Structures are given as structure tokens and as C-alpha cells.
Amino acid sequence: MARKALKLASWTSMALAASGIYLYSNKYLDPNDFGAVRVGRAVATTAVISYDYLTSLKSVPYGSEEYLQLRSKVHLRSARRLCELCCANRGTFIKVGQHLGALDYLLPEEYTSTLKVLHSQAPQSSMQEIRQVIREDLGKEVPRIHWDLSTERVLLMEFVDGGQVNDRDYMERNKIDVNEISRHLGKMYSEMIFVNGFVHCDPHPGNVLVRKHPGTGKAEIVLLDHGLYQVLTEEFRLNYCHLWQSLIWTDMKRVKEYSQRLGAGDLYPLFACMLTARSWNSVNRGISQAPVTATEDLEIRNNAANYLPQISQLLNHVPRQMLLILKTNDLLRGIEAALGTRASASSFLNMSRCCIRALAEHKKKNTCSFFRRTQISFREAFNLWQINLHELILRVKGLKLADRVLAVICWLFPAPL
Ligand SMILES: Nc1ncnc2c1ncn2[C@@H]1O[C@H](COP(=O)(O)OP(=O)(O)OP(=O)(O)O)[C@@H](O)[C@H]1O
Ligand SMILES: [Mg+2]
Numbered sequence: 001m002a003r004k005a006l007k008l009a010s011w012t013s014m015a016l017a018a019s020g021i022y023l024y025s026n027k028y029l030d031p032n033d034f035g036a037v038r039v040g041r042a043v044a045t046t047a048v049i050s051y052d053y054l055t056s057l058k059s060v061p062y063g064s065e066e067y068l069q070l071r072s073k074v075h076l077r078s079a080r081r082l083c084e085l086c087c088a089n090r091g092t093f094i095k096v097g098q099h100l101g102a103l104d105y106l107l108p109e110e111y112t113s114t115l116k117v118l119h120s121q122a123p124q125s126s127m128q129e130i131r132q133v134i135r136e137d138l139g140k141e142v143p144r145i146h147w148d149l150s151t152e153r154v155l156l157m158e159f160v161d162g163g164q165v166n167d168r169d170y171m172e173r174n175k176i177d178v179n180e181i182s183r184h185l186g187k188m189y190s191e192m193i194f195v196n197g198f199v200h201c202d203p204h205p206g207n208v209l210v211r212k213h214p215g216t217g218k219a220e221i222v223l224l225d226h227g228l229y230q231v232l233t234e235e236f237r238l239n240y241c242h243l244w245q246s247l248i249w250t251d252m253k254r255v256k257e258y259s260q261r262l263g264a265g266d267l268y269p270l271f272a273c274m275l276t277a278r279s280w281n282s283v284n285r286g287i288s289q290a291p292v293t294a295t296e297d298l299e300i301r302n303n304a305a306n307y308l309p310q311i312s313q314l315l316n317h318v319p320r321q322m323l324l325i326l327k328t329n330d331l332l333r334g335i336e337a338a339l340g341t342r343a344s345a346s347s348f349l350n351m352s353r354c355c356i357r358a359l360a361e362h363k364k365k366n367t368c369s370f371f372r373r374t375q376i377s378f379r380e381a382f383n384l385w386q387i388n389l390h391e392l393i394l395r396v397k398g399l400k401l402a403d404r405v406l407a408v409i410c411w412l413f414p415a416p417l
Helices: 002-025 036-056 065-089 092-101 109-115 127-138 168-173 178-196 234-248 252-261 265-276 280-285 294-306 308-317 320-339 345-365 370-395 400-412
Strands: 198-200 208-212 219-223 229-231
Touching: 036 065, 065 092, 065 109, 092 109, 168 178, 178 198, 178 219, 178 234, 178 320, 178 345, 198 320, 229 320, 234 252, 234 265, 234 320, 234 345, 252 265, 265 280, 265 308, 265 320, 294 308, 345 370
Parallel strands: none
Antiparallel strands: 198 229, 208 219
């Protein structure tokens, strides 16, 4: 029994640690989750649980009625300790606790029933904590609302002293890195569209400000006007993720398939061009291979005029959520054009990262097999690692050797679709 108890304790702690490392690598958690206090708590809890199993069951004959009753009590005590650990450490630990609570077929009932409370009663973060995470991870701020001075018809917000996001001069005057802002804006929207499915659909420059945070001096983006949000259906969001993955990694068969699933019909080449703002030639060659040129820009502009009837036919066919996403894309592209930061290979890789995470999350949600989930997690981590590798290669692409390494790597690891 001692060995069994130790096995259980090690298994749970290993699950917590392994999932912790995995989630950390995917930026799901606050790096503080690896702080000495949290790790210390986990180790102490594991030790207490192991000691409890080893000492409590020693005095009763193995397999007797008394033994079974006592073991059930120890299971329950241990599960409660584990639950307390998850609540105290929060972040990843809650996620893992929730996962353990769902393993009815694997863990004793005392564990699953105790840990299940984490599904509905997980400790909640305060508004202040949420703001801090948004600010730290996305460099994004939302103005405070003066609820006491707001009514159903009047909304009074904090005045944010910043410049419009397309105002290069403002950024230069205030030593704000234009490229960093553009990158953050892209990341923020990828998270909203691919991962959350909850999108601020009115990012015109008057609604997106930039400033240096008065306290920290860090550059941040402030989103104003939260009146036009689109909730994307899961089906739409996943199809859209697949479509972008196919566009980024130039899988034309899938570009056609997912464009059609999103309502483009036979006009899918036009749809792909509108989404990417690239020519059909570039879409076929790979949008992340070469940035847009002035000649291509001119070609797109001319074609837009020639294809107006087809464009309006397409817009009539796609669902409303697609219309709002197209509008949002165009507004963002307008900002990038004004800043001179049209989508680079690196921004496509950031989009691809979000797609990979979103698709893996969905697959994990739809399987109850622990091993399948682990498999999905490994695949996800591998795909993200591939992207990191691509990014690294891009960074050193100036070196001749890197081109050869890139060719070998592309051959070894095909696109993460
Ligand atoms: N909380 C705020 N702090 C600072 N400036 C703001 C704030 N809210 C709005 N503004 C600025 O006030 C101006 C008018 O905003 P308003 O939302 O009324 O119109 P808009 O953004 O130009 O158009 P839309 O109604 O389509 O959003 C904009 O330049 C905007 O950047
Ligand atoms: Mg506005």
C-alpha cells in the first residue's frame, strides 16, 4: 500500500509539475507560478499526502473493511489538501486540478468529487488583477468607467492622454517604438479573434490610442469605445484558424476548403486576396515568403476596381461575423499602412501561434482521454517549437549559412498544420 500511496502522490505532483511546465511554455500562466513559494507549497503538500498514506494505513490489516473505510478517509483528506493547494497556487494549478477532477475513470471517487468544485468555484481574479494581466501581456489598457456618473444613455470614461495609433509623429516625440506597437496590436487582435472569439470590431485610429504608461513608462495600447464587439461562434473561429494556418503555410487545397466553409463559394480566390490584401499570385507563392511590393499594391488596387461586382457578391454571401472580421482586418491594415509596418513574416508567425493554441485547446476540450490530451499537448508544444525555430532562422537569415539550415529544417519539419 505504501508503494501505491507514493505512486498516487507522485503521479499527482508530476501531473501538476508537467502541466505547469507545458502551460508555462505556452504563456498560459503567470511566471510567478514557478516562484519558490508555489513550488514549495506543492512539494510540502505532496510530502504530507505521502506521509498520511504511509502512516495511517499501517496499523490495519490490508483489504479488511476497516482498511477500506480508513483508506477512503485518507483519499478524501488528500484530495482536500490537493484542492487547497490548487486554490492557493491558482493559475496552472487550477487548470490541472480541474483536469484531475475530470478523470473519473482513473482516480478514486474521493479525488474527483473533491476536485470537481474547481470547475464551478475556482477562485476568481479581481478586476485589478485582470487589468494587470491585460496590461502586462498585451500592453493594452482599457479606460476606467465612472459608473457613478454613467446612466443607460451616458457613459463617462476616464480621459486617456495619448496619441492616435496611426500618429507616427506622436510616437516619435514620445519615444514609443512604432514596430512594437504594431506587433502588440497584431498580437492583441490574434488573441481576440483566434483564441477568445470575442472581438472589438471598431479599431479605427480614433478608438485606439497609444501612450507611455504614466507610472511604468511602458508603451501601451488603449482601446476605446466598446460598443461594437462580435462574438464568434466556435465553428466559425475554428474554420477561420484553419484558413489562416493554410494561408500562412501555403496549403492551397485547404485554403479553398476553409474559404468555402466560411461562405466564399467559388469566389474563394478573391476571398483569400481580400483577407490577406495580397494578389492571388502571392497567396499561391506564400504570403509569409515575401512582403508586399509597390507593384503588387498597385495591382491589388486596380483589381479591386475591376472586381467590384464579385466583391459585392461575396460580401452578400459571407456571414455577418465574417463581414465584421473583414472590416476589422481592413481597419488594422489601414493602421499598419499608416505606420509603415505592413504584415511581416514575424507577424504571420504570431498569428500562427494563436491558431495552433486555439485548435489544440478545442481538441483537448473534446476528448476525455488523458493520454489523447497529453498527445495533443505534445503536438501543440512541438508545433510552437517549430514556429520558434522558424522565427529564429528568420532573425539570422542575413547569414548565408542560415539559408541552408532553413532549407534542411523545412525539409525535416513540414508546416505545422
Ligand atoms: N476616454 C477617452 N480618452 C481620450 N480620448 C478619447 C476618449 N474617448 C474618446 N476619445 C477621443 O475623442 C474623439 C471622439 O471620440 P468618439 O468616440 O466620439 O468618436 P470617434 O472615435 O471619432 O468615432 P466613433 O464614434 O466611430 O468611435 C476621438 O478622437 C477619440 O480618440
Ligand atoms: Mg470612438
